[in-house]
Amino acid sequence: MKIEAVDFFYLSMPEVLDIGDGSQDALLVRIRAGGLEGWGECEASPLTSIASYVCPMSHSACKSLQSSLEGKNLDGIEDIYRISAAVHENSLDLLQADHTLSGIDIALWDLLGKKLQEPVYKLLGYKKAYPKLPYASQLFGDSPQETFHKAKKTAEAGFRAMKVGWGPFGKNGLRNDIDHLAAAREGMGPEAYLMIDAGTVWVENDEQARQRLPALAEANAYWFEEPFINGALESYKKLSESEPKIALAGGEGCNNFVQAQAMIGYAGLSFIQIDAGRIGGISVSKRVADLAQHRNITYVNHTFTSHLALSASLQSYAGIEKDMISEYPVELKMLAQEIAKEKIVPDSNGYIHVPEKPGLGITIDTQSLQKYIVDIEIKVNGKQIYYTPAF
Amino acid sequence: MKIEAVDFFYLSMPEVLDIGDGSQDALLVRIRAGGLEGWGECEASPLTSIASYVCPMSHSACKSLQSSLEGKNLDGIEDIYRISAAVHENSLDLLQADHTLSGIDIALWDLLGKKLQEPVYKLLGYKKAYPKLPYASQLFGDSPQETFHKAKKTAEAGFRAMKVGWGPFGKNGLRNDIDHLAAAREGMGPEAYLMIDAGTVWVENDEQARQRLPALAEANAYWFEEPFINGALESYKKLSESEPKIALAGGEGCNNFVQAQAMIGYAGLSFIQIDAGRIGGISVSKRVADLAQHRNITYVNHTFTSHLALSASLQSYAGIEKDMISEYPVELKMLAQEIAKEKIVPDSNGYIHVPEKPGLGITIDTQSLQKYIVDIEIKVNGKQIYYTPAF
Numbered sequence: 109m110k111i112e113a114v115d116f117f118y119l120s121m122p123e124v125l126d127i128g129d130g131s132q133d134a135l136l137v138r139i140r141a142g143g144l145e146g147w148g149e150c151e152a153s154p155l156t157s158i159a160s161y162v163c164p165m166s167h168s169a170c171k172s173l174q175s176s177l178e179g180k181n182l183d184g185i186e187d188i189y190r191i192s193a194a195v196h197e198n199s200l201d202l203l204q205a206d207h208t209l210s211g212i213d214i215a216l217w218d219l220l221g222k223k224l225q226e227p228v229y230k231l232l233g234y235k236k237a238y239p240k241l242p243y244a245s246q247l248f249g250d251s252p253q254e255t256f257h258k259a260k261k262t263a264e265a266g267f268r269a270m271k272v273g274w275g276p277f278g279k280n281g282l283r284n285d286i287d288h289l290a291a292a293r294e295g296m297g298p299e300a301y302l303m304i305d306a307g308t309v310w311v312e313n314d315e316q317a318r319q320r321l322p323a324l325a326e327a328n329a330y331w332f333e334e335p336f337i338n339g340a341l342e343s344y345k346k347l348s349e350s351e352p353k354i355a356l357a358g359g360e361g362c363n364n365f366v367q368a369q370a371m372i373g374y375a376g377l378s379f380i381q382i383d384a385g386r387i388g389g390i391s392v393s394k395r396v397a398d399l400a401q402h403r404n405i406t407y408v409n410h411t412f413t414s415h416l417a418l419s420a421s422l423q424s425y426a427g428i429e430k431d432m433i434s435e436y437p438v439e440l441k442m443l444a445q446e447i448a449k450e451k452i453v454p455d456s457n458g459y460i461h462v463p464e465k466p467g468l469g470i471t472i473d474t475q476s477l478q479k480y481i482v483d484i485e486i487k488v489n490g491k492q493i494y495y496t497p498a499f
Numbered sequence: 500m501k502i503e504a505v506d507f508f509y510l511s512m513p514e515v516l517d518i519g520d521g522s523q524d525a526l527l528v529r530i531r532a533g534g535l536e537g538w539g540e541c542e543a544s545p546l547t548s549i550a551s552y553v554c555p556m557s558h559s560a561c562k563s564l565q566s567s568l569e570g571k572n573l574d575g576i577e578d579i580y581r582i583s584a585a586v587h588e589n590s591l592d593l594l595q596a597d598h599t600l601s602g603i604d605i606a607l608w609d610l611l612g613k614k615l616q617e618p619v620y621k622l623l624g625y626k627k628a629y630p631k632l633p634y635a636s637q638l639f640g641d642s643p644q645e646t647f648h649k650a651k652k653t654a655e656a657g658f659r660a661m662k663v664g665w666g667p668f669g670k671n672g673l674r675n676d677i678d679h680l681a682a683a684r685e686g687m688g689p690e691a692y693l694m695i696d697a698g699t700v701w702v703e704n705d706e707q708a709r710q711r712l713p714a715l716a717e718a719n720a721y722w723f724e725e726p727f728i729n730g731a732l733e734s735y736k737k738l739s740e741s742e743p744k745i746a747l748a749g750g751e752g753c754n755n756f757v758q759a760q761a762m763i764g765y766a767g768l769s770f771i772q773i774d775a776g777r778i779g780g781i782s783v784s785k786r787v788a789d790l791a792q793h794r795n796i797t798y799v800n801h802t803f804t805s806h807l808a809l810s811a812s813l814q815s816y817a818g819i820e821k822d823m824i825s826e827y828p829v830e831l832k833m834l835a836q837e838i839a840k841e842k843i844v845p846d847s848n849g850y851i852h853v854p855e856k857p858g859l860g861i862t863i864d865t866q867s868l869q870k871y872i873v874d875i876e877i878k879v880n881g882k883q884i885y886y887t888p889a890f
Contacts, residue, residue, distance in 0.1 A: 153592070164545075164546065168665075204595040337587070
């Protein structure tokens with residue numbers, strides 16, 4: 109079947125707050141072919157990604173993504189890989205391209221799954237999807253007291269794992285961080301998995317991160333995530349060799365395979381965290397999951413937005429039984445909650461399951477989303493090259 | 500002085516060809532403060548970069564670049580580093596940000612140099628700018644015969660070094676590549692430096708690249724550039740250890756410091772090539788040049804566009820005497836030629852010199868450029884958030 113339309117929908121909460129909550133806006137991608145439609149989501153700046161889809165050509169290696177999609181066929185898995193490779197070649201020097209490709213690639217897998225009547229994970233070669241243990245992913249409270257209450261509420265809601273991150277962590281001194289860590293552990297109780305996310309606050313400064321290790325050990329942190337920016341291989345490596353030993357997690361900032369390969373190879377990580385909405389979609393995510401298996405590093409999804417994004421990010425490691433931890437957003441803004449009609453919710457044992465319906469198994473609630481639409485119009489030399497399509 | 504205006508100008512040739520010539524369009528940045536103006540150039544998709552400058556906030560780590568620039572002060576070097584750090588923090592999840600920052604950072608250095616009446620390289624701490632030996636950088640001919648004639652013409656023009664790249668190389672089989680390499684060497688004569696640029700054609704496939712090594716050795720290639728995509732550390736490393744040994748060059752695709760650090764640390768490169776218009780400007784370039792010195796790897800500018808971009812890319816290693824090779828574009832489209840009133844041209848000994856005038860020492864020929872202006876208009880929910888300003 110021929111790809112007939114690739115449409116972008118920029119959605120936003122009426123007010124976007126200056127906090128680390130990525131669920132305040134969204135960029136959905138709808139691809140139509142053969143009477144079917146597939147949906148994807150970019151974890152990216154919506155306007156910038158749209159511009160990268162329609163921008164005029166600069167030269168042979170700096171073309172819009174549109175040029176790699178228009179009129180292409182989608183009949184099998186190889187077509188998706190071919191489109192992904194074409195984007196990487198034609199948009200080599202277009203930096204935003206990988207973020208935009210991510211939503212497109214996800215939508216292509218969803219569409220192909222619907223055509224072939226298989227869930228995406230089966231198209232990826234997995235025979236079975238194993239249950240995942242969701243960790244309730246959320247921001248630190250503004251004070252240790254608030255962090256304590258968030259943790260307590262999370263434990264009471266039945267979660268056996270929690271991650272807290274961003275917010276004040278790393279910004280108000282060591283003592284404050286120690287208090288937040290102790291508060292999180294106290295709130296969750298001694299048995300729970302507790303993950304800590306520093307949100308790249310120390311950039312490359314491994315000494316600052318090292319100062320937190322004793323308190324992380326004291327709180328029995330399951331992992332310490334993103335003390336540094338993505339790709340700061342030397343800082344990660346040094347920290348991974350410091351005492352007391354705390355398992356490191358990172359990788360959400362990877363926007364292509366070789367960046368993830370470098371993080372796996374040189375950063376001393378125990379967990380590689382991949383966002384299908386950033387790394388180039390499910391195609392690239394699966395390749396990282398394969399490498400992680402081979403290198404004996406645990407693969408974890410990165411998801412802080414909708415259940416469409418959650419389903420997309422779970423597919424790539426659905427069939428890896430031992431990698432059972434899964435990021436599960438619990439503080440979604442209404443917009444992100446309303447994107448998917450079907451919710452992926454923990455079962456009575458506290459596990460979540462990858463949808464078994466064709467594609468990603470998620471239906472988009474276009475009616476509810478109307479109110480969040482941000483209309484975009486782009487003109488080049490007076491000619492309209494983009495406007496928001498109808499849902 | 501307070502930053503009063505940051506303006507972007509998208510320029511394009513009337514027709515953009517589907518070839519690897521990056522001089523067919525340009526994105527200039529003009530920053531005004533204290534009655535002065537500084538100019539920079541992004542080596543990037545113009546529309547996408549403009550969108551990243553004005554896009555609405557998605558969350559605290561995905562903000563427009565505008566939010567890190569507006570109302571900021573520029574009185575000394577530290578202000579530039581502060582702005583660079585702010586962009587990296589506020590636009591962490593905005594992938595295009597580094598390309599957009601590049602032109603901004605270059606313009607800030609130009610502006611500060613004009614204010615302090617010093618060439619940028621002196622602000623960077625160099626006492627002196629050493630002459631550089633320019634290599635005439637151009638595309639392969641469509642046929643080996645054409646490559647021979649281009650090389651011959653280059654030698655006759657007095658260049659002692661040449662690079663050919665992209666075009667058909669790697670796309671028409673090993674035999675054709677061998678013929679192109681022999682033709683390039685024959686045209687330039689036995690004494691000249693001859694560099695070969697594969698333009699990432701083998702992506703990650705080191706075996707394909709390895710097959711070219713004997714012919715590269717036969718042609719006495721000074722370096723072999725970008726056989727793989729940026730960041731493909733393992734492929735580069737394997738190739739660097741293969742026989743016959745050919746020095747590898749790469750890095751133009753780096754869009755931040757840690758990517759260049761990884762290429763220097765793990766890719767087995769002999770030359771690190773940095774484009775100030777992509778890596779985040781002169782600030783980041785200088786940091787890479789310092790690291791290259793420390794790690795005993797040769798730093799080379801990457802420049803395939805205007806003499807504004809050339810001046811910007813030379814500043815960061817102007818004071819490193821031993822790193823004397825410099826990329827010098829010789830096939831500029833008229834647009835790129837007309838950007839700078841002052842040209843950086845080889846002296847009677849064949850060397851080029853970093854301008855000694857304040858800032859980058861380049862005046863923008865706004866009058867000549869009027870005809871290349873591409874008008875951009877972006878509306879969000881009916882409100883115009885960007886339109887092309889007046890020159």
